[in-house]
Amino acid sequence: xxxxxxIGTFMFIMGSLVLLLSGIxxxxxxxxxxxxxxxxxxxxxLVFGIFLELxxxxxxxxxxxxxxxxxxxxxxxYGLYLKSKTDFEAERLxx
Numbered sequence: 001x002x003x004x005x006x007i008g009t010f011m012f013i014m015g016s017l018v019l020l021l022s023g024i025x026x027x028x029x030x031x032x033x034x035x036x037x038x039x040x041x042x043x044x045x046l047v048f049g050i051f052l053e054l055x056x057x058x059x060x061x062x063x064x065x066x067x068x069x070x071x072x073x074x075x076x077x078y079g080l081y082l083k084s085k086t087d088f089e090a091e092r093l094x095x
Contacts, residue, residue, distance in 0.1 A: 007057070014045065015064065015068050018044070018065045018072070022073055022076075025037055026076040026077060027076040030077075034073045037069060038073070041065040041066055041069035042065055042066040043062070044065060046059070046062040048061055
């Protein structure tokens with residue numbers, strides 16, 4: 001029972017860090033291709049799973065990281081898109 005709580009806590013922390021770091025990287029460095037970020041986050045999840053000796057759950061940790069990283073990248077790219085659209089509209093209104 002303690003193992004489930006420990007693994008759940010670590011997965012929550014790992015997921016939060018992946019969301020935060022992937023979003024920051026894709027927002028502040030938009031030229032980095034999203035597949036690199038997804039690959040690094042998946043590899044981090046796999047290493048995390050092997051480090052905690054999760055066995056079959058190491059693959060789940062990698063897929064979990066890729067999924068959360070994809071959400072963060074999508075939100076960051078959408079924010080950049082909205083920023084570019086609002087900047088364009090403001091220039092057109094004032095000129």
